Amino acid sequence: MSNVAVLVEAADEVGRAGIAHMLRAGxxxxxxxxERRLAAVVVRVVPVLNDATLSELRRERAGFPAAERPRYLVVTEQVDPASALSWPESGVFGVLHQVTATSHRLATAVxxxxxxxxxxxxxLQGxxxxxLDNVRRTALEPRGLSLSGLNVRERDVLSLVAEGLDTEEISAKLGYSQRTVKNVLSGxxxxxxxxxxxxxxxxxxRTGAI
Incomplete structure (x- = not known):
């Protein structure tokens, strides 16, 4: 792992030095x-990972060309689970609780x-x-959508396509006109x-829609 270049950032120098020491040991x-632009990973040490932290990370990433935007490993004492859906767009691809951070775990995560x-x-995976399930139930399903981006009608039609049915058979099975079936597939x-x-x-x- 010695070829992985990492920048460690923290609000206090003691915290930064401690994490840097453990990473070197790993x-x-x-x-x-x-040398920030050379970093394959930026390790950010923060007290809490929440929407405010993520907003700061997004602002930082916006200053880089798309191909050079950093990937963050956040070492934190506390995580707000409600912020989890915004982690990828903020560049957060790794999270470690500070109390469990060891040289080996840090190096492996990096x-x-x-x-x-x-x-x-x-x-945190849970x-x-x-x-995600909450978003599915409260925001997507009431609108007839799913996490795959397919609506109920699209899933129904594709399920029957998977069974080998043609347009006429799908139309008869679902009670749609053949024109509707064709429009669903064309859309x-x-x-x-x-x-x-x-x-x-x-x-x-692949997306688990059917």
Missing amino acids: GVRILETA HIVATGGACLPAG ALLAE LKRRHNFRTRSHALAFAV
Whole structure:
């Protein structure tokens, strides 16, 4: 992991130095502030990970070209689970509770985040899934939508496409006109740039919509 370059940022120098020391012990190369743009990962030490922290990170990332925007590993004492859905757009791909941070855990998390992965404690994974489920129930389902971006009618049509039914059979099964079935499939192709029914079907299966 020695080839992973990391910048450590914290409000107080003692906290920054402590995390930097543990990372060095784990074989991670620590950068100086002037070398920020070379960092594969920025380790940010904060008391609490909440919407205010995420807003600050988004403002920072906006100052970088898209290809150079940093990926953050946040080391924190407290996490607001309600902020979890905003982590990816804020560049947060790793979270560690400060009390559990060891040289090995920090170095492992840095490596995961640097190579395009995400590192979250099991408890936070549960909180994130719970928040996603809350969005699904309160915001998407009342509008006939799902996390996949497909509405109920689209899911119904694609489910029957998956069973091998043609347009006429789908129309009879669902009680829609053949024109409606064709419009549903055409709308899907147009919105998601699908080339064929098979392409749309593969997307639905991959996202768990059917």
